[in-house]
Each structure stands twice: as structure tokens, then as C-alpha cells.
Amino acid sequence: MSENKKITVNGDELNHHSDSSADEKRRQILKGSLAVPPVVMSIMGKPAFGGHPQCGLSGQLSGNLSDADVVCGGEGCTPGYYKNHRADLGAWHQDLQPDLLYSNVFGIDPFPGKTLGQVIGYCGEEQVGVDDCNQSLLGACTPTSACENLFVQLGFHSVAALQNAALANVSYDLTVVEVVQQTYNAYYSGDKNTIDTFKTDLDDFNNQGCPMDGGNINCNKK
Numbered sequence: 001m002s003e004n005k006k007i008t009v010n011g012d013e014l015n016h017h018s019d020s021s022a023d024e025k026r027r028q029i030l031k032g033s034l035a036v037p038p039v040v041m042s043i044m045g046k047p048a049f050g051g052h053p054q055c056g057l058s059g060q061l062s063g064n065l066s067d068a069d070v071v072c073g074g075e076g077c078t079p080g081y082y083k084n085h086r087a088d089l090g091a092w093h094q095d096l097q098p099d100l101l102y103s104n105v106f107g108i109d110p111f112p113g114k115t116l117g118q119v120i121g122y123c124g125e126e127q128v129g130v131d132d133c134n135q136s137l138l139g140a141c142t143p144t145s146a147c148e149n150l151f152v153q154l155g156f157h158s159v160a161a162l163q164n165a166a167l168a169n170v171s172y173d174l175t176v177v178e179v180v181q182q183t184y185n186a187y188y189s190g191d192k193n194t195i196d197t198f199k200t201d202l203d204d205f206n207n208q209g210c211p212m213d214g215g216n217i218n219c220n221k222k
Contacts, residue, residue: 040105
């Protein structure tokens with residue numbers, strides 16, 4: 001069984017078609033209300049290239065995902081893949097490059113002044129990320145050490161999820177809008193369980209199997 005999902009982005013309805021295997025998890029994720037940051041909206045209408053153009057950015061906004069024959073999902077590249085391919089042409093979406101500020105994409109600043117490339121770099125080097133955490137955003141989240149580690153893990157998994165959702169080469173379970181909205185919501189909640197749950201969801205999605213050259217690799221592979 002499959003069904004269409006409708007998400008409202010700045011007044012426009014965005015259709016997403018999913019199969020039943022991911023439906024329950026995605027139902028828990030589809031609760032975002034954040035207006036998508038301009039840097040994301042500015043690229044969503046651009047043409048997509050690769051093996052699954054209907055699942056890329058342009059397909060997500062054009063409504064192609066409402067087609068009953070379009071089922072996106074089942075693939076995902078790890079944070080380790082994107083960390084170790086930051087300098088490789090085509091490995092990152094052309095408009096979501098490593099030098100873009102994390103806060104400009106996700107609309108929230110858990111690592112002040114850090115770029116997408118720096119945040120994905122926390123994978124395998126989590127203490128560096130802990131030192132960079134926005135303590136004000138952490139707020140009353142307890143225990144502090146566990147919350148800091150979850151902040152960092154959500155950071156690098158959200159960057160990987162962003163790339164997986166944006167690239168037409170990858171048939172990912174979430175759209176760019178869903179990744180951005182729910183990352184924002186998790187951080188903004190300041191709640192350990194909320195952050196942990198969404199981080200775990202992204203971890204699962206990002207480890208489904210990478211169709212890109214080099215495949216899924218761990219964070220520390222050089």
C-alpha cells in the first residue's frame with residue numbers, strides 16, 4: 001500500500017509519495033512547521049540530474065512525487081561518505097556545498113559559525129563538535145554530556161540526510177523540506193528524547209546503502 005503526503009512550504013503544497021515500509025517512521029517525522037530558509041527554497045526548482053531525478057529537489061517541488069509510480073526511498077549514504085568526499089566533484093549537491101553555513105540551511109545555529117563541511121567533519125571526531133556546541137541552545141537539556149553528544153550526532157547525520165535528499169543520484173526516504181524542518185524542530189525542542197529519536201531515524205535512513213562511487217564508508221576512513 002502507498003499514499004501521497006502533502007507538506008506546505010511557504011503556502012505551496014509539496015507532494016511526497018512513499019511506500020508502506022517507511023510510512024510509520026515518516027508519519028512521526030511529518031510534523032514540521034518551519035518556513036524553509038531562503039537558501040533551500042532558491043534551489044528547489046533547479047533541474048535535477050542522476051538516477052532518480054523525480055526524487056531530487058526539482059521533483060519534490062514540481063509535484064512529480066505525487067505520481068503513483070514514483071516511490072522514493074531505500075537508499076542513503078553515510079556521514080562518513082560525505083565527510084570523505086567533501087572535495088570530490090559531484091559528491092555534494094552543487095548548491096549545498098561544504099562551505100555553506102549550517103545555520104543558513106537549517107535556520108538554527110547549534111554550532112555557531114560552522115559550515116556544512118565542518119559539521120560533517122565531526123563524524124568520528126565528536127569531541128571537536130562538543131567543544132563547538134551552542135550552549136545557549138542546549139539550554140536545560142540533561143544530562144549535559146549526553147545532550148552534547150546527541151547534538152553533534154544529529155549535526156553530522158542531518159548534513160548527510162540533506163545531501164541524500166537533495167541529490168538525484170540517491171533515492172532517499174525524506175525530502176529536503178522534511179530534513180530541514182525536523183532538524184530545526186529537534187534542536188529547538190531542547191529535549192533529549194526528541195533529539196535522540198530523530199537522530200536515530202536519520203542514522204537508519206543514512207545507512208540503507210549508498211549508490212554513489214565509493215559506497216558507504218565510516219567516518220575515519222582516509
